[in-house]
Amino acid sequence: MTTLDNIPRAGNGHEKDVAAATASPIDQEPYQRLTWTDPETGATGYLVIHTLTCGLATGGLRMRPGCTMHEVEDLARGMATKTATFGLPVGGAKGGIDFDPKDERAFGVLVRYCLAMRPWLDSHWVTAEDLGVTQQLIDEVFAEVDLGQSFHAAIQRSANPEATLERVHAGLSALTADGLLLGDIIGGYGVAQACLAVVNARGWDERRTTAAIQGVGTMGGGTAWYLHEAGVPVVALADAIGTLYSPTGLDVPALLDLRNTYGEIDRSRVPDDVAQLPRDAVLSMEADILVPAAISYAIRADNVDTISARVVVEAANNGVLPEAEAVLTAREILVIPDFVANAGAAVWAWWLLLGEVGLDPYESFDRLRLEMYARVNQMMAEWNTIGAPPRTTGLGIAAANLKSLAGVHELTIP
CATH class of the missing domain: 3.40.50.720 (NAD(P)-binding Rossmann-like Domain)
Known part of the structure; x- marks a missing residue:
């Protein structure tokens, strides 16, 4: 795995909007960019941690042919904006793999990617489904690499991780009156x-x-x-x-x-x-x-x-x-x-x-x-x-929430 510390910021064209609202962490360089090459298929994977809040960042993992670092960086910035807009005490991140999810080798690629990104998944990156990757699939991958569930980095901070994991599983399995998950x-x-x-x-x-x-x-x-x-x-x-x-x-x-x-x-x-x-x-x-x-x-x-x-x-x-x-x-x-x-x-x-x-x-x-x-x-x-x-x-709402979260350094997960 190679750390790419000097890639110029791709930007998404809305930086002036952010600056007009306030100078905020959303408008900063990503905290970390990582790239990975699968030794078996040659697939390329990316992880961008845009911001860490309380030591955590959240964002899904996608898989599609043609996925790029630019795309993943844009998405990570969007996640940081999303969490701020809704006042969540967590930063933004995103993962992406340039590979066809319909390929029969896709599960193996996901497993090897998660093994390579394990230090982040274990302690900092809370991920979930995204384009080409269902929640059920990513949870199967996490079970394969002995991380339990894709919210692992947050769950393991709980005072009772087993009880929290059980509650998360129950929530993800809850059915509506129409029988939908x-x-x-x-x-x-x-x-x-x-x-x-x-x-x-x-x-x-x-x-x-x-x-x-x-x-x-x-x-x-x-x-x-x-x-x-x-x-x-x-x-x-x-x-x-x-x-x-x-x-x-x-x-x-x-x-x-x-x-x-x-x-x-x-x-x-x-x-x-x-x-x-x-x-x-x-x-x-x-x-x-x-x-x-x-x-x-x-x-x-x-x-x-x-x-x-x-x-x-x-x-x-x-x-x-x-x-x-x-x-x-x-x-x-x-x-x-x-x-x-x-x-x-x-x-x-x-x-x-x-x-x-x-x-x-x-x-x-x-x-x-x-x-x-x-x-x-x-x-x-x-x-x-x-x-x-x-x-x-919307960016103004995010900026105001970030200011209110500035003094929050600990996250309590029941």
Whole structure:
């Protein structure tokens, strides 16, 4: 494993926004960058610890072909912003592996990566699922390397690690009334609540507010499910194969039931009245809300002019590039940033770890809904009164929380 201490900061284009709000740890160089090469497959892996708070940093581990250090660094910075925005006493990090998760050798690559990163996973880095890596898979990998569960670095700080591990397992295994794993859908639920907060702030009727969603994995699928449940017509859903479209709204539960393990919908079973369009058609759909929930950098300078939605809610990390966001803002198309909209899974995991929520899924839903509405309402209010873009307001919230956390050096985990 090689430590890369002198790589120039990649940046994500929003540094001026951060500086305008305050000079904060979010705007600093990452605490640590690491790179790793798998001796068996040649796959390259990365870890960026952006900030450590109370000696801990949190952020998922992704696996996809083409993953880069630049991408992982952007994501780690986003995690630091996310934890600060929700007032969590923990820093931000991210891991990434440039490898195809569908390859039969992927599990072995994950195991060897985690063995190489073990010093961080053992003491500092609390990780979880991300693109190409499910929570169930990463927990299988942690069991393989004798670390128990992916929240290990936090759990081992508890006064009673065995009891905390049991509580975490119980929380991750909790089922909703629909029979869904809470840990699988809480992130998408949070995105849906961010969308509904916008609908509420704008005074729109849910039944007449349309949504288009790029991605049908845990994040995109969960978002679609809970928007559909709230009465919002989801007119378009896109997976890696293409876009499914119905102007009156799709039968979201039925389509999600047709997904395979890679989040792709079986086209042979899609109803005849559902149009099958190219994959990127979802971005240009005439819908009130567009949710990029699949890949980073989905909306860029070369395609931003095709966006016709009235609001973009970032469910994917870094779903909208800065230059594209500037164009959208100039057109008065609001972008609710990822570090607010998709924070649900991360903040819920820490509420679970800290004993702030129990095993009742609806207790977690209620808290997340209230927290999401509070932040989105503040963003909408500042846009309406002083014209501040949502990202600027969100960064201000993060900066204020960081100031309040400045004196916190110990983390108590029950």
